[in-house]
Amino acid sequence: xxxxxxxxxxxxxxxxxxxxxxxxxxxxxxxxxxxxxxxxxxxxxxxxxxxxxxxxxxxxxxxxxxxxxxxxxxxxxxxxxxxxxxxxxxxxxxxxxxxxxxxxxxxxxxxxxxxxxxxxxxxxxxxxxxxxxxxxxxxxxxxxxxxxxxxxxxxxxxxxxxxxxxxxxxxxxxxxxxxxxxxxxxxxxxxxxxxxxxxxxxxxxxxxxxxxxxxxxxxxxxxxxxxxxxxxxxxxxxxxxxxxxxxxxxxxxxxxxxxxxxxxxxxxxxxxxxxxxxxxxxxx
Numbered sequence: 001x002x003x004x005x006x007x008x009x010x011x012x013x014x015x016x017x018x019x020x021x022x023x024x025x026x027x028x029x030x031x032x033x034x035x036x037x038x039x040x041x042x043x044x045x046x047x048x049x050x051x052x053x054x055x056x057x058x059x060x061x062x063x064x065x066x067x068x069x070x071x072x073x074x075x076x077x078x079x080x081x082x083x084x085x086x087x088x089x090x091x092x093x094x095x096x097x098x099x100x101x102x103x104x105x106x107x108x109x110x111x112x113x114x115x116x117x118x119x120x121x122x123x124x125x126x127x128x129x130x131x132x133x134x135x136x137x138x139x140x141x142x143x144x145x146x147x148x149x150x151x152x153x154x155x156x157x158x159x160x161x162x163x164x165x166x167x168x169x170x171x172x173x174x175x176x177x178x179x180x181x182x183x184x185x186x187x188x189x190x191x192x193x194x195x196x197x198x199x200x201x202x203x204x205x206x207x208x209x210x211x212x213x214x215x216x217x218x219x220x221x222x223x224x225x226x227x228x229x230x231x232x233x234x235x236x237x238x239x240x241x242x243x244x245x246x247x248x249x250x251x252x253x254x255x256x257x258x259x260x261x262x263x264x265x266x267x268x269x270x271x272x273x274x275x276x277x278x279x280x281x282x283x284x
Contacts, residue, residue, distance in 0.1 A: 082257040112172060
């Protein structure tokens with residue numbers, strides 16, 4: 001029998017040697033020794049999350065993505081991780097009696113199915129083919145147009161609130177390194193997706209959890225800092241494309257997590273979007 005150790009790829013768990021135990025311990029001791037952190041950080045705080053955390057996160061994301069406009073703290077909401085936040089997004093911005101369908105890549109993140117079904121969308125999940133450019137937006141447009149011709153919206157179950165907008169459709173995607181295909185959506189498809197979402201009153205939920213896990217083919221200790229985004233995010237395109245968002249909520253939300261870059265057990269993440277959408281999400 002071979003003595004070669006088994007590498008379990010089922011969950012995509014990091015090697016235990018990569019878990020930053022000592023660094024997290026040092027950071028916790030340092031942070032909890034400062035009254036300006038403990039007094040505000042351990043209290044209830046703002047609904048959107050600890051402001052200094054959101055401010056630093058906004059600065060870090062601005063430095064990484066380099067969008068045409070700096071990212072401000074009011075565009076960020078701290079969450080319990082990407083999976084938990086996917087459920088929260090559906091809770092605030094969808095209503096099974098009014099939201100027609102969830103559109104997702106034909107091969108999708110397996111835990112997403114249960115989350116969508118638990119939100120009331122059992123039998124309302126629709127597959128979209130993918131190719132080398134990612135999600136087939138042309139197919140999606142035809143499907144949305146076909147549904148538009150017959151769609152009827154029932155009376156909503158949820159009470160109208162100023163922080164809430166019920167979208168007619170949800171489009172779920174992983175623009176970079178889609179799970180499980182590994183496909184990355186092309187720039188032209190990203191732009192088409194934003195225009196499509198605006199046209200059909202859809203919310204695009206981008207799982208951007210793999211954005212920070214890429215290196216150039218020529219990466220080496222001597223190659224300098226080549227770390228950066230592959231393409232503009234769908235969210236950043238929604239901020240600027242054709243004059244920017246059509247209303248105060250926008251049509252795209254970026255769902256992200258520290259699980260992939262710190263440790264899965266952190267169970268901490270963030271959502272980014274238009275300030276009104278972020279505020280609405282914080283009310284869950």
